[in-house]
Amino acid sequence: MTTPAQTHSGVIHDIGYRPYTGPRLGRGYATRSLYVQSLRAAFGLGRSGKSKVLPFLLLGGLTAPALAMLAIAVFANLKQMPLDYAQYLSNFSVLTQIFLAAQAPVLMSRDLRHHVVPLYFSRPAGRGDYVAAKFAAMFSALMIMLSLPLLVLFVGSLLAKFPFGDNLVHLLYGLVAAVLYALLYSALGLLIAAATPRRGFGVAAIMGTLMITGAIAAIVRGLTGGYDPVPRESAYWAELISPSGTVEGLVNQLFGIGGDGPDKLHAPGSLGALVFAAVIALVTAGSYALMLRRYRNV
Amino acid sequence: MNTTVARLTARGLFGRRRILILLAVPVLLLVIAVIARNSTLDKLELAHSILGNLALGTLVPITGLIVGTGVIATEIEDGSIVYLLAKPLPRWQIVTTKLAVAVGAAWLLSALPTYLAGLILYGSADGIAAGYAVGTLVAGAAYSALFLLLGVVTRHAVIAGLAYALIWESLIGNYVEGARTLSVQQWGLSLTQAVAADGTVTAPVGLSTAVWLLIVAAVGATALASVKLAGLTLNGEE
Numbered sequence: 001m002t003t004p005a006q007t008h009s010g011v012i013h014d015i016g017y018r019p020y021t022g023p024r025l026g027r028g029y030a031t032r033s034l035y036v037q038s039l040r041a042a043f044g045l046g047r048s049g050k051s052k053v054l055p056f057l058l059l060g061g062l063t064a065p066a067l068a069m070l071a072i073a074v075f076a077n078l079k080q081m082p083l084d085y086a087q088y089l090s091n092f093s094v095l096t097q098i099f100l101a102a103q104a105p106v107l108m109s110r111d112l113r114h115h116v117v118p119l120y121f122s123r124p125a126g127r128g129d130y131v132a133a134k135f136a137a138m139f140s141a142l143m144i145m146l147s148l149p150l151l152v153l154f155v156g157s158l159l160a161k162f163p164f165g166d167n168l169v170h171l172l173y174g175l176v177a178a179v180l181y182a183l184l185y186s187a188l189g190l191l192i193a194a195a196t197p198r199r200g201f202g203v204a205a206i207m208g209t210l211m212i213t214g215a216i217a218a219i220v221r222g223l224t225g226g227y228d229p230v231p232r233e234s235a236y237w238a239e240l241i242s243p244s245g246t247v248e249g250l251v252n253q254l255f256g257i258g259g260d261g262p263d264k265l266h267a268p269g270s271l272g273a274l275v276f277a278a279v280i281a282l283v284t285a286g287s288y289a290l291m292l293r294r295y296r297n298v
Numbered sequence: 299m300n301t302t303v304a305r306l307t308a309r310g311l312f313g314r315r316r317i318l319i320l321l322a323v324p325v326l327l328l329v330i331a332v333i334a335r336n337s338t339l340d341k342l343e344l345a346h347s348i349l350g351n352l353a354l355g356t357l358v359p360i361t362g363l364i365v366g367t368g369v370i371a372t373e374i375e376d377g378s379i380v381y382l383l384a385k386p387l388p389r390w391q392i393v394t395t396k397l398a399v400a401v402g403a404a405w406l407l408s409a410l411p412t413y414l415a416g417l418i419l420y421g422s423a424d425g426i427a428a429g430y431a432v433g434t435l436v437a438g439a440a441y442s443a444l445f446l447l448l449g450v451v452t453r454h455a456v457i458a459g460l461a462y463a464l465i466w467e468s469l470i471g472n473y474v475e476g477a478r479t480l481s482v483q484q485w486g487l488s489l490t491q492a493v494a495a496d497g498t499v500t501a502p503v504g505l506s507t508a509v510w511l512l513i514v515a516a517v518g519a520t521a522l523a524s525v526k527l528a529g530l531t532l533n534g535e536e
Contacts, residue, residue: 094469098457199456200368200375200456201372203460204360204363204364205319207360207464208364212360215352216326219330219334219351220333222347
């Protein structure tokens with residue numbers, strides 16, 4: 001019987017293999033790349049023409065009424081915009097919600113379905129970085145969606161020579177509302193999208209959650225006397241059920257906007273504002289934490 | 299109808315604890331109905347806002363969307379439909395079987411809870427509960443058929459369905475009278491009007507128009523879905 005040493009008389013040749021000696025770009029770079037790629041994916045950039053249609057249609061649909069409003073304001077010689085900046089966002093919130101429902105699964109579910117999440121995690125970026133990059137991308141995408149119409153309104157109002165200071169302050173109110181919407185929506189949307197590898201279910205689940213909570217909030221508010229001729233103040237607590245109602249109520253109460261009548265949607269009193277703000281912070285942080293937990297094993 | 303296809307479809311729709319998530323919706327409706335029962339507000343108004351706006355206006359389209367696209371679009375998306383299409387089954391039979399499962403699920407998840415919520419809230423008086431139950435039955439079936447068709451023709455079925463339900467029916471339907479004639483929700487409402495006692499429910503679409511449009515939409519969508527499935531080409535992910 002021959003021993004292995006006798007049969008394997010091989011030689012190791014130096015074929016000139018060299019290790020990589022270039023710069024290692026590391027975790028930050030990987031996270032940044034993931035962020036940029038996700039943000040582009042949210043608008044269908046770098047993808048087929050078909051996947052660009054919907055995001056840009058929604059962006060256009062959210063901005064077009066701003067232009068129309070400007071045109072009306074200029075031709076009718078109005079002294080100010082017919083709609084406040086923050087109110088504009090809440091009036092057309094359904095378009096933002098469709099954008100979230102359509103694009104959050106694009107960011108999350110596709111990675112899950114093609115089992116590429118472990119590949120990401122085999123690079124320097126960890127699960128915390130992955131979630132952070134995706135969250136930042138969705139947040140930025142929503143901010144682009146929400147702030148574009150506001151900027152259009154602002155530039156238009158300057159061109160129409162509406163009072164500058166007043167408009168600037170209200171633009172800032174609008175931007176605060178946009179930040180709150182974007183935070184809450186991206187946290188909720190991404191959490192739901194991360195739960196399913198199927199895009200269709202993700203879209204329906206996100207939209208269903210937002211729509212059904214909205215409808216239920218309206219009904220509970222009605223049941224507690226929120227639509228009476230003299231609405232009961234406590235009825236506005238019902239708005240905490242729906243994400244969009246929470247943001248709208250908080251912003252309206254904080255800045256005293258959203259109409260003058262007692263029937264405007266607002267957080268009840270300063271305690272209400274505090275609780276509404278706390279709920280937004282808690283839901284956002286909680287969803288983020290759940291998302292981190294969800295990626296503990298993939 | 300093919301029982302094996304039906305069984306597999308139902309498992310795909312309800313399996314892996316998905317039924318629990320889907321059941322959350324009817325449970326919410328019943329909880330709201332129980333709360334509203336003890337309210338001092340006008341019961342008829344409440345019935346309209348809960349059964350009409352929440353159930354018929356929101357829950358039925360969402361449920362129809364999930365089950366209508368869930369029975370076929372998910373299979374097309376992950377490509378497993380080829381194993382079904384390769385079997386010696388007429389394509390129209392696949393469509394009708396999947397539609398039957400979808401309609402059954404839509405009835406179970408939205409029409410039945412609507413009827414129960416109506417009974418809890420309003421009792422059997424004036425035929426309100428029965429009326430809204432009939433309305434959600436037909437609307438649920440029509441939505442299922444339409445969204446199943448969408449699932450066959452486009453990869454963005456859920457978004458297209460949402461655009462129809464939200465933008466056309468709710469947003470445009472609120473401002474433009476004519477848009478309501480082409481709205482499944484309003485067809486359901488006109489059947490509700492026909493069943494409920496006179497003067498309790500008002501629907502903008504006439505009964506005969508609604509019935510005809512419902513039949514045309516449901517049968518047409520199913521036929522078109524069969525034709526489209528017969529010539530289905532599978533594309534890669536975009």
